[in-house]
Amino acid sequence: MCIGVPAKVIKIKAEKALVDVMGSKMFVGIVFVPEVQLNDFVLLHAGQAMTIVDEKFAKESMEEWRNIMNGTSDTFI
Amino acid sequence: MEHLIHLSNPIILRKSLEAVIQLAEQYKKEKGRIPVLMEVCGSHTMAFAKTGIKTRLKDHVRLIAGPGCPVCVTDQKSIDTMIELSRDTNRILCTFGDMVRVPGSKFSLMEAKTEGKDIRVVYSPLDSIKIAEENPEKEVIFLGIGFETTIPILVATIQEAEKKGLTNYTIWMTTKLVEPILRTLLNGKEINIDGFLLPGHVSVVTGKNSFDFLVKEYGISGVITGFEPVELLRAIYKLLQQLLSGKIEIINDYKYMVKNDGNIVAKKLMEKYLDYHDEAWRGIGVIQNSGFILKPEYAIFDAKKKFHVSVEEPRKTKCRCGEIIQGVITPEECILFSRGCTPLFPIGPCMVSTEGTCAAHYQYMKEG
Amino acid sequence: MVQRISLTHGEGGELTHRLIKDVFIKSFGNLQHTQLDAAIIKLNASKLAVTTDCYVVKPLFFPGGDIGKLAITGTVNDLAVSGATPQAITAGFILEEGFPLRQLKLIVKSMAEEAKKAGVSIIAGDTKVVEKGSVDGLFINTTGIGFIKETHQLYPENISVGDMVIVSGTVGDHGIAIVSAREELGLMTDVQSDCASLNHLLQELLEKVDGIRVMRDPTRGGVSTSLVELCEELHCTIELEDSSIPIRQEVEGACDILGFDPLYLANEGKVLLIVDKNQIDCVLDILQNHELGKDAKVIGQITECQKEEGKVLLKTPIGSTRRLFRLSGLLLPRIC
Numbered sequence: 001m002c003i004g005v006p007a008k009v010i011k012i013k014a015e016k017a018l019v020d021v022m023g024s025k026m027f028v029g030i031v032f033v034p035e036v037q038l039n040d041f042v043l044l045h046a047g048q049a050m051t052i053v054d055e056k057f058a059k060e061s062m063e064e065w066r067n068i069m070n071g072t073s074d075t076f077i
Numbered sequence: 078m079e080h081l082i083h084l085s086n087p088i089i090l091r092k093s094l095e096a097v098i099q100l101a102e103q104y105k106k107e108k109g110r111i112p113v114l115m116e117v118c119g120s121h122t123m124a125f126a127k128t129g130i131k132t133r134l135k136d137h138v139r140l141i142a143g144p145g146c147p148v149c150v151t152d153q154k155s156i157d158t159m160i161e162l163s164r165d166t167n168r169i170l171c172t173f174g175d176m177v178r179v180p181g182s183k184f185s186l187m188e189a190k191t192e193g194k195d196i197r198v199v200y201s202p203l204d205s206i207k208i209a210e211e212n213p214e215k216e217v218i219f220l221g222i223g224f225e226t227t228i229p230i231l232v233a234t235i236q237e238a239e240k241k242g243l244t245n246y247t248i249w250m251t252t253k254l255v256e257p258i259l260r261t262l263l264n265g266k267e268i269n270i271d272g273f274l275l276p277g278h279v280s281v282v283t284g285k286n287s288f289d290f291l292v293k294e295y296g297i298s299g300v301i302t303g304f305e306p307v308e309l310l311r312a313i314y315k316l317l318q319q320l321l322s323g324k325i326e327i328i329n330d331y332k333y334m335v336k337n338d339g340n341i342v343a344k345k346l347m348e349k350y351l352d353y354h355d356e357a358w359r360g361i362g363v364i365q366n367s368g369f370i371l372k373p374e375y376a377i378f379d380a381k382k383k384f385h386v387s388v389e390e391p392r393k394t395k396c397r398c399g400e401i402i403q404g405v406i407t408p409e410e411c412i413l414f415s416r417g418c419t420p421l422f423p424i425g426p427c428m429v430s431t432e433g434t435c436a437a438h439y440q441y442m443k444e445g
Numbered sequence: 446m447v448q449r450i451s452l453t454h455g456e457g458g459e460l461t462h463r464l465i466k467d468v469f470i471k472s473f474g475n476l477q478h479t480q481l482d483a484a485i486i487k488l489n490a491s492k493l494a495v496t497t498d499c500y501v502v503k504p505l506f507f508p509g510g511d512i513g514k515l516a517i518t519g520t521v522n523d524l525a526v527s528g529a530t531p532q533a534i535t536a537g538f539i540l541e542e543g544f545p546l547r548q549l550k551l552i553v554k555s556m557a558e559e560a561k562k563a564g565v566s567i568i569a570g571d572t573k574v575v576e577k578g579s580v581d582g583l584f585i586n587t588t589g590i591g592f593i594k595e596t597h598q599l600y601p602e603n604i605s606v607g608d609m610v611i612v613s614g615t616v617g618d619h620g621i622a623i624v625s626a627r628e629e630l631g632l633m634t635d636v637q638s639d640c641a642s643l644n645h646l647l648q649e650l651l652e653k654v655d656g657i658r659v660m661r662d663p664t665r666g667g668v669s670t671s672l673v674e675l676c677e678e679l680h681c682t683i684e685l686e687d688s689s690i691p692i693r694q695e696v697e698g699a700c701d702i703l704g705f706d707p708l709y710l711a712n713e714g715k716v717l718l719i720v721d722k723n724q725i726d727c728v729l730d731i732l733q734n735h736e737l738g739k740d741a742k743v744i745g746q747i748t749e750c751q752k753e754e755g756k757v758l759l760k761t762p763i764g765s766t767r768r769l770f771r772l773s774g775l776l777l778p779r780i781c
Contacts, residue, residue, distance in 0.1 A: 024621075
């Protein structure tokens with residue numbers, strides 16, 4: 001439905017933020033994430049930040065998955 | 078972000094794949110057939126193809142590409158109208174790159190551009206505001222397509238135009254909503270889908286709760302997920318687990334992006350500017366309240382109110398994309414398939430998208 | 446006042462003469478050639494290679510190069526990947542009325558510099574000026590001539606199963622540098638165009654190594670399109686390893702944002718080689734010890750030969766394969 005990519009906020013300027021995706025940068029709108037702060041990761045779609053990535057949840061879900069996977073076989077990851 | 082980098086770790090990928098296949102086999106043993114899952118979102122379809130997950134799972138899980146590619150479901154008449162709009166030399170049409178390639182009943186916006194029409198591709202709709210400011214003597218029209226992820230962005234653009242007091246800027250809205258199309262599919266006589274892989278980025282806006290109706294009204298499960306290979310495999314795994322346990326619920330497996338209520342700011346903005354509207358879906362037909370239109374008080378930004386263009390009603394076709402999406406028939410059972418409808422001259426959305434069910438079958442047929 | 450190109454510069458009179466003398470001959474030299482209508486070159490090899498290409502890049506100046514440099518490297522590389530030693534180049538210019546003279550001089554200068562670097566001489570040229578709006582600033586056509594030494598011939602018909610596919614460096618740099626330089630999409634990167642003449646590097650390879658079957662420069666359409674064409678012509682199957690293809694982080698980031706596939710982005714200083722597997726170490730050693738090949742990598746291999754329909758497969762990180770096709774349509778930013 002829609003391409004979205006996590007981007008790191010490296011500068012905030014009024015209603016725009018400069019974000020970085022692996023070294024490529026772009027100014028994007030932040031009207032939908034008024035609480036955004038420097039160094040947050042946001043989900044970028046068509047020039048707007050659509051949400052702030054919750055890093056805690058991201059880590060947790062990866063951890064959870066890793067545990068499930070470790071339970072399914074003998075090789076650990 | 079370490080956890081995001083880990084998503085492409087080959088060992089995790091391999092194990093995830095094994096785990097999914099194991100569960101799918103268990104399902105097959107218990108139910109006597111392989112599970113049928115629909116990925117609603119077109120970007121999921123692309124990701125399944127690109128990562129090779131679809132090919133790898135083809136004997137274990139049947140993945141049906143859903144109706145969630147916004148350009149593919151834009152109907153021929155809308156595209157014909159957009160092309161007609163560009164005939165006036167005083168107008169600049171702006172749109173997303175995906176949109177310019179899709180053929181209407183005769184040709185595409187790209188072909189209209191070769192005739193000298195001023196049609197520009199932008200990455201962000203906000204860039205079209207800049208174009209309107211730089212060309213005060215011209216009418217700038219944004220061809221606004223998209224599902225719920227993109228719709229708030231279109232609205233934010235209107236808000237910006239309003240703030241700047243632009244009088245030469247309008248949007249031609251032909252947006253689509255997920256819930257009405259899912260209801261249409263589920264209301265079909267025969268439906269052959271065991272569970273849904275739900276669109277992560279639409280959910281960012283609409284929220285997890287927006288899919289509760291699947292459980293309450295249709296008794297069908299779904300998993301909201303992202304687009305990385307591990308996320309996709311994890312979602313299939315969790316959905317299969319669900320199907321095997323008999324528990325029906327919506328799982329939010331994209332919690333780091335999706336909240337229960339979605340993005341409140343975006344939803345409020347949409348509420349302020351938009352009303353529901355009946356939209357025509359390519360190959361499927363008009364679905365009640367399946368899109369948005371600007372409220373009457375914002376008519377000065379509504380290209381449909383400002384410009385009056387009319388095009389002929391495209392010829393009715395025997396396109397059966399609706400049933401193909403429902404998983405009821407295979408592309409080969411449609412009379413148009415590979416005859417009147419090919420990737421170069423597609424009729425329905427399943428042939429427009431390169432990864433659509435019909436386009437994939439067509440490619441496979443040519444290779445086989 | 447800014448000096449600009451006028452229609453008179455293209456009329457063939459005094460102004461034309463002065464433009465040729467002050468701008469082109471000054472940079473390209475070779476006065477003896479321009480006195481005749483055709484350049485005369487002495488042949489000393491059995492085979493002659495000729496290639497021609499038009500250059501219409503927008504913007505004319507971009508990070509890592511400009512249209513002038515590109516007009517030399519592009520033609521030099523076309524000769525070099527055919528196994529030829531580039532000798533001479535002719536250049537045709539189509540200028541838009543009003544084009545700033547200063548910019549023209551810069552472009553001509555960078556052509557001269559790149560030609561010197563590549564060891565080719567610019568031996569003939571032509572200039573036309575057209576009315577404002579008829580072209581976008583400046584178009585250049587270059588034709589290149591090279592000789593093929595007996596020992597430097599390529600034998601694509603020797604391609605066999607097990608041969609390796611090598612790319613000489615990171616993929617997609619030029620494409621992203623241009624997108625970024627256009628400023629239309631708001632993308633900002635430090636990525637430079639890879640625009641460079643590869644002839645010295647390729648000459649060295651051909652001199653020192655036997656078993657290079659064929660070479661291609663993956664320009665427009667990128668690595669995918671180049672390899673698909675190669676496989677169709679030579680009736681073979683290539684299997685690429687997705688995770689082995691060298692891509693700059695910034696290029697990957699830019700592709701993620703805009704929905705591009707790096708395998709379809711243009712390169713202007715990279716070469717794809719199909720090499721006998723026994724020569725791999727030697728080839729990699731030469732490439733990696735050269736500035737223009739330091740990121741060279743094996744990215745795949747030939748898995749089938751003498752097939753009716755050649756094709757390219759990409760092995761994805763989950764171990765599945767998918768088929769690659771030619772670039773279809775333009776590369777445009779996508780939202781879905």
